[in-house]
Amino acid sequence: EDVVIRGVAVDKNQAKVTIAGVPDKPGIAAQVFKTIADANINIDVIVQNVSEKGFTDISFTVGSTEAGKAAKVLQPVVKNIGAREVTATEGIAKLSVVGIGMRSHPGVAAKMFETLAATGINIGMISTSEIKISVIIALADAEKAARAIHDAFGLSGK
Amino acid sequence: EDVVIRGVAVDKNQAKVTIAGVPDKPGIAAQVFKTIADANINIDVIVQNVSEKGFTDISFTVGSTEAGKAAKVLQPVVKNIGAREVTATEGIAKLSVVGIGMRSHPGVAAKMFETLAATGINIGMISTSEIKISVIIALADAEKAARAIHDAFGLSGK
Ligand SMILES: C[C@@H](O)[C@H](N)C(=O)O
Numbered sequence: 001e002d003v004v005i006r007g008v009a010v011d012k013n014q015a016k017v018t019i020a021g022v023p024d025k026p027g028i029a030a031q032v033f034k035t036i037a038d039a040n041i042n043i044d045v046i047v048q049n050v051s052e053k054g055f056t057d058i059s060f061t062v063g064s065t066e067a068g069k070a071a072k073v074l075q076p077v078v079k080n081i082g083a084r085e086v087t088a089t090e091g092i093a094k095l096s097v098v099g100i101g102m103r104s105h106p107g108v109a110a111k112m113f114e115t116l117a118a119t120g121i122n123i124g125m126i127s128t129s130e131i132k133i134s135v136i137i138a139l140a141d142a143e144k145a146a147r148a149i150h151d152a153f154g155l156s157g158k
Numbered sequence: 159e160d161v162v163i164r165g166v167a168v169d170k171n172q173a174k175v176t177i178a179g180v181p182d183k184p185g186i187a188a189q190v191f192k193t194i195a196d197a198n199i200n201i202d203v204i205v206q207n208v209s210e211k212g213f214t215d216i217s218f219t220v221g222s223t224e225a226g227k228a229a230k231v232l233q234p235v236v237k238n239i240g241a242r243e244v245t246a247t248e249g250i251a252k253l254s255v256v257g258i259g260m261r262s263h264p265g266v267a268a269k270m271f272e273t274l275a276a277t278g279i280n281i282g283m284i285s286t287s288e289i290k291i292s293v294i295i296a297l298a299d300a301e302k303a304a305r306a307i308h309d310a311f312g313l314s315g316k
């Protein structure tokens with residue numbers, strides 16, 4: 001299957017919320033997202049990695065003005081589930097390389113990350129799907145990053 | 159936009175690799191995935207959450223027989239970048255709820271996670287896209303989880 005990179009997408013309407021130190025046991029993620037759903041907050045990306053010593057972090061992104069509200073409604077949940085803290089961060093953007101056939105081409109992710117590194121841009125979070133590799137970066141880096149990725153993948157003109 | 163849940167997908171051809179304690183600075187993810195690309199290992203999901211005190215973990219999933227090889231080729235990188243360790247884990251499965259309009263319906267994620275909790279299933283990793291919410295769970299839980307999600311979303315017969 002050939003890789004076809006369709007383009008680069010930049011989403012500046014992003015802010016992130018991280019609940020740090022959640023216990024890794026059934027029911028925790030359910031409480032977090034039930035609280036967010038009840039507050040009618042739309043979620044974009046959700047990221048949870050493996051736990052260490054029984055604890056992990058859950059992060060998710062929301063619209064750029066929603067993170068404060070999300071963190072506020074989660075305060076009581078942080079207490080209930082025995083998590084460490086919840087933090088809201090603005091000033092971020094989501095940068096995605098969009099294409100088909102990426103799953104069978106690990107070189108695409110490597111090239112994207114190498115391009116960001118060569119441009120001096122730090123990757124805050126990574127999330128992938130069959131058709132997209134997305135990273136969370138600083139909002140201030142978004143334009144520079146998109147241009148560098150465009151050039152690296154020969155997308156100019158798209 | 160209405161939510162349309164199309165179905166539940168179970169992928170049992172999964173194993174995960176975690177590089178724990180990587181420094182959060184430009185170029186690190188590039189080195190990891192360049193090494194994996196050079197070894198011709200196909201990657202499925204990549205997950206990296208925010209760093210704490212300057213370090214974070216990077217996890218990715220591969221075919222169920224590839225994790226050992228991936229961890230082996232990453233050993234030198236772990237040393238080079240000053241990470242703590244790399245581990246390979248088999249016996250996992252990826253369970254996804256597939257649908258459209260999910261981004262604007264945080265209730266879908268909540269319902270999926272609540273169903274898994276009610277079935278006593280622990281969520282190991284979470285990754286999302288516009289059309290999918292995926293969790294990594296124990297392989298032994300996959301069938302039970304898929305049935306419970308089917309019922310909860312009224313998908314029987316699909
Ligand atoms: C951390 C969180 O995902 C937990 N493992 C759960 O199942 O809810």
Ligand SMILES: C[C@@H](O)[C@H](N)C(=O)O
Nearest residue numbers: 123183184185186187
């Ligand atoms: C952790 C890793 O993603 C690092 N921040 C990088 O940019 O490569």
